[in-house]
Amino acid sequence: xxxxxxxRVSLMLREDQYSKIHETGINLSGLIRDLIDDYLSDFKITxxxxxxxxxxxxxxxxxxxxxxxxxxxxxxxxLKLLLRDKIKNMQSLEKELLKK
Numbered sequence: 001x002x003x004x005x006x007x008r009v010s011l012m013l014r015e016d017q018y019s020k021i022h023e024t025g026i027n028l029s030g031l032i033r034d035l036i037d038d039y040l041s042d043f044k045i046t047x048x049x050x051x052x053x054x055x056x057x058x059x060x061x062x063x064x065x066x067x068x069x070x071x072x073x074x075x076x077x078x079l080k081l082l083l084r085d086k087i088k089n090m091q092s093l094e095k096e097l098l099k100k
Contacts, residue, residue, distance in 0.1 A: 011032070013021070021028050038044045049057070060066065 011028075021031075038046065061068075061071075
């Protein structure tokens, strides 16, 4: 990696966040830089999921040699299904409202 100019900043964390980061031994500066890059990227999204979904994601990705790019087509398909379901729900709601 080419040498980059870095700036030192002060950061406030909750005690539980600090403890968990310290326990894992994660390089906090590197983590924050990566998260900022992800946040500012035009081509990355962040999803909040349940513990079960996270465990399933970790299991499948780590055991199949897959990556997020492999997952993308499945995510697009799921988003299309979600949209279809939402449209059906809205159409049903519209029918109900028109009856009144």
